Amino acid sequence: MRRINPALIVVLAGVSAALHVGKLPTAIPVLREALGVTLLEAGFLLSLVQLAGMSLGLLVGLAADALGAKRTMVAGLAILSFASALGSGAHDAQTLMLLRAVEGFGFLLASMPAPSLIRRLVEASRVPLWLGLWGAYMPFGTALALLCGPVAIASLGWPLWWDMLAALSAIMGAWLWLAIPADEPLAHSSQSHGAQGWLHRLRRTLSLPGPWLIALCFAFYSSQWLAVIGFLPSIYAQSGLAAGLAGAATALAAAVNIAGNVTAGRLLHRGVRPHWLLYCGFLAMGAGGVLAFAPLAGDAATVAAIRFAGVLMFSMVGGLIPGTLFSLAVRVSPDDRSISTTLGWMHQCSAFGQFMGPPAVAWVATRMGGWSWSWLVTGACASAGLLVAAMIGRLLRQSRYVESHAASTGESS
Numbered sequence: 001m002r003r004i005n006p007a008l009i010v011v012l013a014g015v016s017a018a019l020h021v022g023k024l025p026t027a028i029p030v031l032r033e034a035l036g037v038t039l040l041e042a043g044f045l046l047s048l049v050q051l052a053g054m055s056l057g058l059l060v061g062l063a064a065d066a067l068g069a070k071r072t073m074v075a076g077l078a079i080l081s082f083a084s085a086l087g088s089g090a091h092d093a094q095t096l097m098l099l100r101a102v103e104g105f106g107f108l109l110a111s112m113p114a115p116s117l118i119r120r121l122v123e124a125s126r127v128p129l130w131l132g133l134w135g136a137y138m139p140f141g142t143a144l145a146l147l148c149g150p151v152a153i154a155s156l157g158w159p160l161w162w163d164m165l166a167a168l169s170a171i172m173g174a175w176l177w178l179a180i181p182a183d184e185p186l187a188h189s190s191q192s193h194g195a196q197g198w199l200h201r202l203r204r205t206l207s208l209p210g211p212w213l214i215a216l217c218f219a220f221y222s223s224q225w226l227a228v229i230g231f232l233p234s235i236y237a238q239s240g241l242a243a244g245l246a247g248a249a250t251a252l253a254a255a256v257n258i259a260g261n262v263t264a265g266r267l268l269h270r271g272v273r274p275h276w277l278l279y280c281g282f283l284a285m286g287a288g289g290v291l292a293f294a295p296l297a298g299d300a301a302t303v304a305a306i307r308f309a310g311v312l313m314f315s316m317v318g319g320l321i322p323g324t325l326f327s328l329a330v331r332v333s334p335d336d337r338s339i340s341t342t343l344g345w346m347h348q349c350s351a352f353g354q355f356m357g358p359p360a361v362a363w364v365a366t367r368m369g370g371w372s373w374s375w376l377v378t379g380a381c382a383s384a385g386l387l388v389a390a391m392i393g394r395l396l397r398q399s400r401y402v403e404s405h406a407a408s409t410g411e412s413s
Contacts, residue, residue, distance in 0.1 A: 007121045007130050009179050010114050011137055013073060016172040017110040018141025019165050020080055020103050021049055021226075022254070025233045026149035026247045027158045034158070037093045039234075043362035046230040048097050052105035053112075053351025060108055061344015062198050065337055068183025069113035069120070070176065072340075076109025077173030081166045088162035104351075110169075111137070112347045115326050116339040117180070128327045132265015135323035139257030139315070142229060146254055150247035201338045210332025211342045213392045214325050215349035217278065220385035221321040222350040223357030224285060224378040228292065228314060229254050230358050235371055253311045260319020265327065267320075274324045275393030281321035282385040288314025289378030293371055314378075321385070328392070357381070 024045055031037045037045065052060075064072040083102040090096040115131055122130050145165075152161040205211050232253060236246035264277055291310025296303045325346065333342040361374050 004179070005121075006180050007118050009176060010073070010117050010121070011130075011134055013077060013172045013176045014111050014114050014134065014137035015141040015144070016165075016168050017077065017080055017107050018138045019145045019168065020084060020107060021138070022142030022145030023149055023161060023165055024049075024100075025230045025250065026146055027153055027161070028234055029237050030153055030158050031093075031096070035091070035093050035096065037096075039362055039366060040359065041093050041097070042234070043231075043359040045093070045097055045100055046226065046358040048100040048355075049104040049107060050226075050351035050354040051101045053108045053347045054355050055348075056105070057108060057112065057344045057346075057348025057351055058202070058341070059344070060112055061341040061347070062202060064109075064113040064116070064340040064344070065201060066198065069117035069340065070180050070183045072109050072113045073111075073117065074173045074177050076106045076111070077169045077176065079103075079106030080110060081169040081173065082106075084162050084166035084169065088159035088166070106169075108347060108351070112343055113340050115330060115343055119330060119339065121180070127330065128268045129265045131326040131330065132262050132268065132323040135261035135264065135319070135326045136258040138322070139254045139261065139319065143251045143255035143258070146229075146233070146247050147251035201334070201341045204334040205338050205341045205345060208332065208334060209391075209395055210328070211345050213388055213395060214328050214332060214342075215346040217385055217388045217392065218322070218325050218346050218350040219353030220381045220388065221281070221285070221318065221325075221353070223353030223360075224289065224381040225257070225315065225318060225357075226354045227357035227361040227374075228289070228311065228378065231361060231365075231371075232311070249308065253308075253315050256312050256316035257319035260316050260321075261323035264320045264323025268324065268327050273393070273396070274328055275389050275396060277320045277324045278389035278392065279386065281318045281324075282382045282389060284317030285314050285321075285385075286379050286382030288312075288318070289375045289382065293373070293375040293378070295372050353381075 028037070028042045028045070031045075032039075032042065060072070080103055083099050083106060087096060087099040087103070090099060114134055114137075118130050118134055119127055149161060152164065156164075229250065232250040233246045236249060241249070260281070267277060268274060288310045292307050292314060296306055298306075329342050329346055330339055333339045357377070360377050364373050364377055365371050
């Protein structure tokens, strides 16, 4: 029997972590009835999973560089399993929100070190392809949760759905621990990763423009993507769509994001310039957000079809952005030992965007009495993302950066 590629196991572990992010949207209508969750509380439930990343992303990145990517990922999966199992017994919104914050810490540990680990497991020439595949872990896990969640919740109840995902995370943590080569010993690691080493990596990472730009770019992407995908089941439920059909439609909207991520990896591998992929992604998200939410003329069936096409364009072409940024994170890191630190900073800014995005959309919808003005939030994020993408393109055109990158990675510019 052919051995499974260890890099694929890392991706699957990320998918199991992303399931915890995607398990909530289809449960919101049930939680609003069972626990009395308000629309604004639902927005924070969607975004609280990003609280740890928003506040601790950079520190966890520093720690992962020192402690090892494998150890960090396994610890994150264990925390996700523990918090989800406890969450199944929650009886009020406040407890569930607290445990979502704990899940967010586990998700950060389980996802952030993965690109560094993948880079260690695959050949250098195939890194862009695998990082493009890694970029699909979030939409794939979210789509799977959105597809399976309504069925599980309807037949078993939301608490058992939480328990099932807790068990899956525990299994994936054990598989990762057994199948992936060990990190370097902690005793050896501590000699080169002491307090001075941490401060040195932190200063080097935050003194360069590259990590800042990709972090901001990810924030403008992730804030709008989670807001739109997270509230789609609620939007469809309000329009009278059956829960199962609403979940399937939302799952498809999340799943098409995978195509964008994988395509980004292939196009980068063929030499397409990263900033052009970012331009395409943000333009599509801006236009898709308008089609999805702005008032449209026509009969109900036509309007519904146009809106869903807008959502699909928003998610699918927007998927070019994370696939590109994960690859850029490896390129703009000061050195190999700072990749997780750079990714931690990117995750921290991304988490801040995801923390702010859903409540912002919920606030606009509450103030306006509907979802028709939500495109203002997504449009503002897309416009800001285009501006940052232009700055990234300018950075990548600097010959000094390209030469230093080629020297540090052994690639030709």
